[in-house]
Amino acid sequence: MAGEFTYRDAGVDIDAMNRALTQIKESVHRTFTPAVLTELGAFAGCMRLETVGYQEPVLVASIDGVGTKVRVARMMNSYKVLGHDVVTHGVNDLLVQAARPLLFLDYLAMAKLEPEALIQVVEGAAEACQAHGIALIGGETAEMPDVYLPGELDVAGCIIGIAERAQIPTPARVDVGDAVIGIASNGLHTNGYSLARKVLFELANLRLDEYLPEVGMMLGDALLLPHRSYFHAVYPLLDTGAIHAMAHITGGGLYENIPRVLPSDMRVTIDRRSWEVPPLFRLIQQHGNVSDAEMFRVFNMGIGFVLIVARERASEILDALQRVGEAAWLLGEVQRGPREVQII
């Protein structure tokens, strides 16, 4: 071999990484609240812990990725939504535990640093953080030649929040006869992309720029719609005391996510005529000849978040949701039975 061997030869370019990090600094700073005590580049982010007003404060934490939505982002060369989604996915998971998010940390890894993708992802995450008063307090960017396929990236993130212990729902609060309310999603959110891509691109041979009249936009745009946050609509309703349990409808769909918050002797029955499954899901089902059961196990099918509420308070909660612009429906009810969801 000729000459010296450097880290750059091994596929890792620390300087290019540093340049991108400088560019994202500004986005991240916009999320900094006065409670943040550290600057970017600290070994660990520090945030003053304010527990005033909490009787029994509980730390609530969740870590998530965005699945193979990263593949569609790559095909569209549009990465901002990934940063947004990894934050809102976590916000919704925390909301299930009645928690208000405080801080977020992102993890980005790829074969070879693509500064533009990196900047967009962090920008998207920072905007979603700002919209929820979350400090983007840390992050890690890894170049991993030989682990990721060329050009691909993965995005994950960890969110930490705080909840009042007495307000955290437990299955014990759910009762037979409780109403099950569903709030609209706006697309696939971040689940089912492996199946959707296979069906739409490999089986149906659709193109990203194919206009879908029934959806009202191009396929690529429909697939990159952001994962909705339900925080601003739902968090204020926790004080009503009417909400007995919540579920964020992610991988596993209604079938697998609702039972996570049910007592062992109760099931939920859902009337599938209570809302209309959006056209994008029907398109996937038709092109892939996918069974109903499989569709409902993989996709949210138009329902992004579920509330289980006292029956007599259901219309009050539905009204409140609709007042803040949410499309929400009474999907069904809690019944005696094995812990499961029946969609009939």
Place this chain on the structure above:
Amino acid sequence: MAGEFTYRDAGVDIDAMNRALTQIKESVHRTFTPAVLTELGAFAGCMRLETVGYQEPVLVASIDGVGTKVRVARMMNSYKVLGHDVVTHGVNDLLVQAARPLLFLDYLAMAKLEPEALIQVVEGAAEACQAHGIALIGGETAEMPDVYLPGELDVAGCIIGIAERAQIPTPARVDVGDAVIGIASNGLHTNGYSLARKVLFELANLRLDEYLPEVGMMLGDALLLPHRSYFHAVYPLLDTGAIHAMAHITGGGLYENIPRVLPSDMRVTIDRRSWEVPPLFRLIQQHGNVSDAEMFRVFNMGIGFVLIVARERASEILDALQRVGEAAWLLGEVQRGPREVQII
């Protein structure tokens, strides 16, 4: 196409994932302290926040990966160390901010679920958590066909701890004349693996089972030595008030990690004869014809953690470290100058 199309056809096997998750449940449960309020499978992990004894509690958070050490783990078919390392890396990052770790969340992603790898990683993480009293409160496992190279996996994790604000070091505490103490690493920890692999396997054509007399073990074993935790040795010393700053020596080595905790008008001068660079690093340098500067910018070179302490307390701190079994050396001192590290 014949028949129905299912999620499994798309490369995602939810059932196999669920079986593995059942197996790791036991490892994770061992980390649960009485403060943990949620079971595995909750949308977000909940932990009672205990701030008794803290005047001004600060949340401290860090997210990390283990870099391409995952490649070596794959070659050795031994994944437990990855789980261990992602925890101890975070523990050390928190320690820099004088924080005691409370909870950890892991993120594992791969092209196709390999239950054995998954189980080992979580087992390694759970053991490292237990050794530090950390609750492994959540995790995410993602199968990402089309993003990861076949057989490869990535491991990341987020750690949250608590610190007393008055005890968190700031650059303002560092003073000219302060002593710089280095504590021994036991190998590459989790940094420089892309360069190390390229040099050792591609340039030098060494085999994993090659016995290295100077190192005293096989190459594969040397490369998979765990990332050390400095928590138990260093955390008790924080009460002495003698420690003005700390640095965890990760990617960027001594050159880039020490300046992160220096004031802008001070530099650190290190005498490289003050400790012996371990044989594994010398082996990489020789085989790759890598410059000194590059070696010290990529690898820890035998120093895993650095303390900057009041000069007159240096021998007391060195004694205390040696008493608990740490190899530690006086590396150099803080001087007036631009914020940098000089290794002479």
